[in-house]
Amino acid sequence: MVVDERRRRGEVSEAIDVFVQQRALVRDPLSEEAWHLKSFQKSNRSTGKTGEHDTFVNHIITAAHQLARPDTLVIFSGGRTDPEIAYSESESYAAAFQQLMESSIRIAPDVAMNALESGRWATEQHATDSYQNLLFSILEFRRVVGAYPERVTVVTHKFKITRFIELHAPAIRWPAERIRVIGIDPEWCDEEERFSTIKLEMTMAVEPFRADPHGIKDPLAAKRLQRQWDPATLEMLAVGLEPQVAYLLSWSECRIRILGYIVDKSSLKMADLSTCPPLTRASVQEAHKLITPHIHRTPVLTCATLTRLASTPQDPSSPLFAPCSPGAAPASPKINLLFKCENTQRIGAFKARGAFHALSRLRISSPELLEKGVITHSSGNHAQALALAAREFGVKATIVMPEISTTSKIEGTKSQGAEVVFSGSTSVEREAVVNKIIEERGLTLVPPYDHPDIILGQGTLALELEEQAKEILNHYRGPGKSRGGCSFAAERQGTSNGVTNGTNGHPPTKGLDAVIAPCGGGGMLSGVATALSGTGIRVFAAEPSFQGGDDAKRGVAAGKRVDSVKTLTIADGLRTPLGDHTWKIISDKEKVQGLYSVTEEQIKAAMKLMLERAKIFIEPSSAVGVAVALYNEEFRAMVEREAGEEGWDIGVVLTGGNTTVEAIAKLFG
Numbered sequence: 076m077v078v079d080e081r082r083r084r085g086e087v088s089e090a091i092d093v094f095v096q097q098r099a100l101v102r103d104p105l106s107e108e109a110w111h112l113k114s115f116q117k118s119n120r121s122t123g124k125t126g127e128h129d130t131f132v133n134h135i136i137t138a139a140h141q142l143a144r145p146d147t148l149v150i151f152s153g154g155r156t157d158p159e160i161a162y163s164e165s166e167s168y169a170a171a172f173q174q175l176m177e178s179s180i181r182i183a184p185d186v187a188m189n190a191l192e193s194g195r196w197a198t199e200q201h202a203t204d205s206y207q208n209l210l211f212s213i214l215e216f217r218r219v220v221g222a223y224p225e226r227v228t229v230v231t232h233k234f235k236i237t238r239f240i241e242l243h244a245p246a247i248r249w250p251a252e253r254i255r256v257i258g259i260d261p262e263w264c265d266e267e268e269r270f271s272t273i274k275l276e277m278t279m280a281v282e283p284f285r286a287d288p289h290g291i292k293d294p295l296a297a298k299r300l301q302r303q304w305d306p307a308t309l310e311m312l313a314v315g316l317e318p319q320v321a322y323l324l325s326w327s328e329c330r331i332r333i334l335g336y337i338v339d340k341s342s343l344k345m346a347d348l349s350t351c352p353p354l355t356r357a358s359v360q361e362a363h364k365l366i367t368p369h370i371h372r373t374p375v376l377t378c379a380t381l382t383r384l385a386s387t388p389q390d391p392s393s394p395l396f397a398p399c400s401p402g403a404a405p406a407s408p409k410i411n412l413l414f415k416c417e418n419t420q421r422i423g424a425f426k427a428r429g430a431f432h433a434l435s436r437l438r439i440s441s442p443e444l445l446e447k448g449v450i451t452h453s454s455g456n457h458a459q460a461l462a463l464a465a466r467e468f469g470v471k472a473t474i475v476m477p478e479i480s481t482t483s484k485i486e487g488t489k490s491q492g493a494e495v496v497f498s499g500s501t502s503v504e505r506e507a508v509v510n511k512i513i514e515e516r517g518l519t520l521v522p523p524y525d526h527p528d529i530i531l532g533q534g535t536l537a538l539e540l541e542e543q544a545k546e547i548l549n550h551y552r553g554p555g556k557s558r559g560g561c562s563f564a565a566e567r568q569g570t571s572n573g574v575t576n577g578t579n580g581h582p583p584t585k586g587l588d589a590v591i592a593p594c595g596g597g598g599m600l601s602g603v604a605t606a607l608s609g610t611g612i613r614v615f616a617a618e619p620s621f622q623g624g625d626d627a628k629r630g631v632a633a634g635k636r637v638d639s640v641k642t643l644t645i646a647d648g649l650r651t652p653l654g655d656h657t658w659k660i661i662s663d664k665e666k667v668q669g670l671y672s673v674t675e676e677q678i679k680a681a682m683k684l685m686l687e688r689a690k691i692f693i694e695p696s697s698a699v700g701v702a703v704a705l706y707n708e709e710f711r712a713m714v715e716r717e718a719g720e721e722g723w724d725i726g727v728v729l730t731g732g733n734t735t736v737e738a739i740a741k742l743f744g
Contacts, residue, residue, distance in 0.1 A: 087195065090224040091141040091149045092212040093134055093168060093231075104132055104171035130261040134230050135172050136182050137257055139190040141228065148224075150215050152199040152208040156302035165198035172196065201312065203302040205235065205280070206290050209243045214312060226253050233258025234276050238284055246288035314353070351436075351527040354660065359606040362432045362531040363538055369431040369467065371421055373536070375543040375726070376414045378689040385410040385704050386722070408715035409722025412704060413547060413587070415540040416729050418693050422487065424731030425536055425599055426460035426523075432532025433521045434464045441519075445470055450518040452476070452498070452505040455484035456648060456731055457523040462491035473518060475508045481647075483735045524598025525654025534602025537590065540726045541612065545586040548724060588723035589613040589714075591700040593730050594627050594670070595649035597657030603728065604666040615710070616661065616670040617700040619644040625672035626652050631662050645675055645742060648696035648731070671710045673702040679742065681705055685729075694734040695742070700727045 104110075110128040117127075138149045151172070153164025176187040190196075199215040202208040209229070216224045227249065229239050236256045244254050263269040283295050290296060352358035386409045417425035437445045448471040451461050458474040465472035472493040476485060489495055498508040512518060522529060590607065594600045594616040604614045618625040622642035630637040636658040642650055653661060661667045673681075678695050681702035685691045703710050704727055714723055 086146060087148045087220050088146045088225040089141075089144070089148070090212060090216040090227045091138050091147050092209065092227060092229050093138045093149060093151050104128070104135070104174055127261045130232070130259060131168075132171070132175065132181070133259050135168060135175060137259060138230050139172065139176060139182060140186060141230075142190040142193050142195055143186060145193075147195060147228075148216060148220060149196040150199055150212045151196065152202050152212045152215075154201045154203050154303065156203055158303055163198070163200040165200050169196065169198050201308050203299045203304045204290060204295065205231075205238055206243050206246065206284065206288075207299075209239065209249075210247050211312065213247075213249075214316070226255075229254065229256040231256065231258060233260040234273050235280070238276075238280050242281065242284045242288060246284075352531060354527055354530060354601075354605050356606055356608055356610075358531050359534040359538060359602065362528075363535040365435045366428060366431040366532060366535060369421075369435075369464070370427055370535075371419065372539055373416050373419050375540060375547060376416055376689065376691065377412065377547065378414070380688040381684060381701075381705070382410065382412045384684070385412055408711055408718055409720075410704060410711075410714060411722065411724045412701075413540075413544050413724065413726050414689070414691065414701075414729050415536060415543075415726055416691065417536060418691065418697060418729050418732030420731075422456065422459040422463050422491075423733040424456040424460065425533055425728070426456040426731070427463060428535050429524075429529035429532035429598060429602075430457065430460035430464040430521065431467075432535075433526065433528040434461075434468050434470075436528045437519065437521075438468065444519045448473065448516065448518045449521050450475070450509060450512055450516075451521045451523060452509050453523050454480045454647065454650075455488075456733055458488045458493070458495075459484065459491060459733070461521055462488050462493035466492045473512060473516075475505050475512070477505065481735075481738065483738075484733060487733070522654075524596035524651070525656050526598075527656065529598050530602045530605065530656065530660075532602070533599040534604075534606035536599070536728065537603040537606035540590065540728070541587060541607065541610065544724065544726055548586065585611075586724070587612050587726050588718065589615060589668075590726040590728065591615045591617050591703055592728040593617050593646070593649060593696055593699045594653075594661070595646075595696070596651040597627065597653040597661050599728070599730065600667065601657040601660040604660055604663075608666055613668045614666065615703070616667055617703040618670065618672045619646045619649055619675070619678060619699055620672035621645075621675050624649060625670070627661055628670035628672055630658070631670055634662075636662070644678075644695075646678060646696040646699050648694065649699065669710070669713065671703045671707045673699060673707055677702040677706040682739075683743070691729065691732075693729050693732045697730045697732065701729070 106128075110131070141147050142149060149172075151165040151168040153168070155161075155163040173191070175182065176191045179187045197215055197219050199208075199211045202211045209227070213223060213227065231239070236258050239256050240251070240254065243249075244251065260269075263272075284290065287295055290299065352361065421427045434445065434449070437449075445468065449461060449465055450473040451457060452475040453461070454477050458476055458480075462472045462474060472491075473496060474488050474493045475496050475498050476488065477499065478497045485495060496508060496512065498505045509520065513520060524530075524533075590603055590612060592600045592603045592614065600614070600616050607614055616627055618628055619642070621644040623629070624640065624642035624644040624646065626637035626640045630653065636653055636655075638652055640650060640652045644650060661670075678698050681698040682693060682695060684705070685693055685698060685701060704725060714725075717723075
């Protein structure tokens with residue numbers, strides 16, 4: 076498709092939409108045999124019925140005549156609805172258009188030449204029914220021209236006028252005065268055939284769409300799937316759209332607002348990415364700029380004892396709590412640990428990053444929604460983070476918390492000025508309370524993890540870790556020096572481009588080899604994987620194994636997301652399954668290279684060592700990554716295999732420290 080710069084500057088204002096369904100052309104458009112027709116569309120000598128391919132040719136020629144006006148763009152609309160045909164319906168029409176224009180058959184040569192030379196035609200290759208034809212063609216016009224059409228002309232069958240004028244246009248809120256239909260029916264062999272066709276149109280299209288304008292329920296939804304519709308296409312189509320337009324792509328019977336977007340409230344899942352930035356490293360960098368005034372640049376610390384322990388052969392007979400002997404011989408793999416201390420972040424956890432980014436984005440895209448207030452459901456850290464962000468943004472926050480939440484997290488949330496509403500402990504119970512409050516007050520939901528704005532915000536910690544680790548490694552490691560323990564902290568404001576120069580005249584090191592991050596709902600791990608994508612730094616997930624808490628690991632192994640987790644692991648912040656968005660990232664082996672799990676005893680051992688040896692106070696969920704580095708033999712074997720004699724510098728994310736002395740005493744009592 077070619078639209079020259081003159082057309083892009085706004086001279087093209089009318090969409091001529093030509094809709095087709097299941098009629099793929101293979102050669103000469105004037106030959107019935109060239110079309111893949113259904114039985115009722117074929118000619119019948121015994122009844123005198125003519126083939127409907129002739130009507131399709133008339134539709135194409137009618138569209139070509141519209142190109143005589145310089146403000147028009149013809150869009151052939153139709154997806155690949157038949158898996159046995161290798162091209163889409165719209166591609167077949169475009170091919171027929173070119174053949175008809177080049178041969179000037181049934182059209183004046185000057186009209187045909189003008190249509191060809193104009194270059195003003197495009198194909199929309201996703202639609203599977205007439206509702207999608209109209210909506211997707213308008214979006215294709217916007218993509219090609221850079222603006223929405225001022226007018227839409229539909230070229231279709233005359234007996235389909237009702238569904239476009241009375242049903243589809245109102246369903247997508249298209250003004251009645253800005254749409255017209257050019258209807259061209261086939262030549263009926265008799266009145267009975269015409270009546271039968273109109274009756275079928277009413278039964279199969281008009282009545283179903285009148286009852287279900289967006290086609291979200293059966294039989295219309297089932298028919299889309301039969302025609303090879305892929306719901307994931309919506310995410311691609313929604314990129315860059317205004318929220319009001321993206322609403323039309325969500326197709327949900329029951330909707331609520333999540334960060335200004337419309338989604339299916341039955342599951343609280345994000346259904347539209349309309350104005351979200353793409354999930355890329357560059358977007359994480361932009362997110363970091365937005366939240367820098369609101370967050371701490373948390374330090375990266377090292378501990379020689381823990382690095383030595385990670386690089387020392389494990390004695391199965393030794394208690395986990397026993398530190399390694401200072402005189403123990405170094406072993407392969409050589410693992411050098413650097414800890415990103417998000418336990419020192421505001422509210423004591425990394426969650427502040429996602430909350431501040433979500434509200435910053437909401438203030439930019441939909442300030443009127445932000446003013447009404449925000450709501451979330453969380454057992455702790457996200458609750459406190461959103462409460463803090465809402466207080467600083469001057470808006471009200473309502474937090475739905477399970478009744479079994481720890482007292483310290485409940486009080487921490489209330490101390491930020493948020494209203495706390497209690498619910499049952501299951502996700503279904505929490506979401507039911509959230510739904511009710513949203514319906515009553517019109518609040519905007521800020522999800523705990525499964526949302527692009529949250530993912531991008533959490534990923535900012537990886538940018539800092541990457542830069543701070545380079546600073547540390549350059550500080551103590553010169554040419555010829557091997558990996559080994561160090562005691563150093565990096566917390567100064569680094570360079571904006573994330574690159575630190577070498578020190579003492581030495582060339583800079585290449586930085587981290589890998590990062591280990593705990594995984595619950597996956598928002599932070601997804602953010603880290605997104606931030607480090609393309610850097611060469613490997614990303615690994617850490618989970619608790621107790622009572623099936625390692626759902627991400629099991630899901631990736633099975634190739635299917637585990638949608639329910641029922642575990643009472645001491646790592647209470649990780650008792651959550653992956654979301655739809657986080658699953659897509661974490662199951663991508665190019666972004667997350669491995670998933671490892673540890674036992675409850677290993678988590679406790681890691682906590683104890685962090686407190687006694689590194690003097691770092693963390694909660695159980697935060698210790699899971701440390702436990703993987705210290706105790707997971709599968710992980711250690713992988714490092715030995717991949718790293719060889721050089722070993723690896725590994726960043727470990729300490730996600731938070733929101734626990735109490737009483738809770739720790741009970742845990743180790």
